[in-house]
Amino acid sequence: MRHERRIQVGPVGFRIGSDWAAPLAALDRLYAGYPEPAIADFTVRLEAPRPWRRWLRPKVHIGGDYMLPDAAPLSLAHGLLAAEMGMNLQMALGQRRYLLLHASGVEKGGRALLMTGLSGAGKSTLAALLGECGWRLLGDEFALVDCDSGALHPFPRAVSLKNAAVDLFDDVDPGRLGPLLADTPKGTIRHLRPNDDAIARMEETAMPALLLFPRFGHAAEIREVGQGEAFVRLTQASTNYVALEERGFEALARLIRTVPVRAVDYPDTESAVEAVERLCEDLA
Amino acid sequence: MTAAIYIADPPDTRRLIALDGVALIFHRLSGQTHIVAPPAPEILDALGEGEADAETLLARLRRDHEIADEEGLSEALDARLAELEAAGLVRRA
Known part of the structure; x- marks a missing residue:
């Protein structure tokens, strides 16, 4: 590859190679302050589908150690998104060290809160908002559960703010925001670098204390969720549960048996942050 | 017709x-x-x-557990055995 960068996020080292300089320059700005791994666990490649595509209406194909053969290429203007998607893809398809849950996480006082749900449920936005008001952001996309200890390893990648969520972060330091990416396959996206505390403490694990299934756009309500239902929903939220076999089974069963589980419906993000804060105090 | 004999893999599996x-x-x-x-x-x-047929199995369950409702017990056991068989946790000899 003509250009290359290395980025350490929590316990995972990435090498990102690219046919173009621009996506990596954008990554440099977004990941300023992140350590550089000596050895990369995963490689992401941003490639031109055909050689002339590097110059003529350039398209970015996402490659790497693990690939989805039919993934559609993105325009070069969305090169940063391609790099982010490439890192997600390597984790989703290749991660075997930790039980990987499609969930966001925050921590306060050594107690971690996990949030999972369908796309659009608001788990990412909620975690990012909590990360700006006294909580430490562990990650907005993937939660890494240690199969031996049950602890969560932070994975504080840049937060992917989508559509309406973009406007909620107007008042953060502009240096932490990536470029506004319009008309992507997921709508308008802007990336947000987690705050300095989240980056400085990316090696500090936290024990899960509460699991939430948030749901945006419904009247405020909090319900208990049975352990069986929670277990099934988390197997669906995990990209590597089956691959980890009995290690994954034990790790997930332990999580379900040791933390309270609640479904939280909320009409707007403000009330969601309040509800989550109150719930954490009540269950502490 | 002889009664079906059921087998489960050993507990350590x-x-x-x-x-x-x-x-x-x-x-x-x-x-x-x-x-x-x-x-x-x-x-x-x-x-x-x-391994056991349904009748023997029922006798073992009666011995080890208090069974509150006897009505339809045998049919219920057959239904549960069929479910376990479909799940691959029980098979017939």
């Missing part, structure tokens, strides 16, 4: 974890996870003593 009201079973031979409700774990335990 599965890991059972009880949750609230249900149990998780990891079946090591297939790598599959099953979520079962009572009396499925009790049936698997009873088959741990060795």
Whole structure:
């Protein structure tokens, strides 16, 4: 590859190679302050589908150690998104060290809160908002559960703010925001670098204390969720549960048996942050 | 017609974890996870003593557990055995 960068996020080292300089320059700005791994666990490649595509209406194909053969290429203007998607893809398809849950996480006082749900449920936005008001952001996309200890390893990648969520972060330091990416396959996206505390403490694990299934756009309500239902929903939220076999089974069963589980419906993000804060105090 | 004889894999081929009201079973031979409700774990335990037809199995269950409702018990056991068979946790000799 003509250009290359290395980025350490929590316990995972990435090498990102690219046919173009621009996506990596954008990554440099977004990941300023992140350590550089000596050895990369995963490689992401941003490639031109055909050689002339590097110059003529350039398209970015996402490659790497693990690939989805039919993934559609993105325009070069969305090169940063391609790099982010490439890192997600390597984790989703290749991660075997930790039980990987499609969930966001925050921590306060050594107690971690996990949030999972369908796309659009608001788990990412909620975690990012909590990360700006006294909580430490562990990650907005993937939660890494240690199969031996049950602890969560932070994975504080840049937060992917989508559509309406973009406007909620107007008042953060502009240096932490990536470029506004319009008309992507997921709508308008802007990336947000987690705050300095989240980056400085990316090696500090936290024990899960509460699991939430948030749901945006419904009247405020909090319900208990049975352990069986929670277990099934988390197997669906995990990209590597089956691959980890009995290690994954034990790790997930332990999580379900040791933390309270609640479904939280909320009409707007403000009330969601309040509800989550109150719930954490009540269950502490 | 002779009664069907049921067999379950030995207890060390599965890991059972009880949750609230249900149990998780990891079946090591297939790598599959099953979520079962009572009396499925009790049936698997009873088959741990060795293969059995439904009548013998019922006798073992009566011996080890207090059974509150006798009505339709035999049909219920047949239905549970069929479910366990479909899940691959029980098979016929």
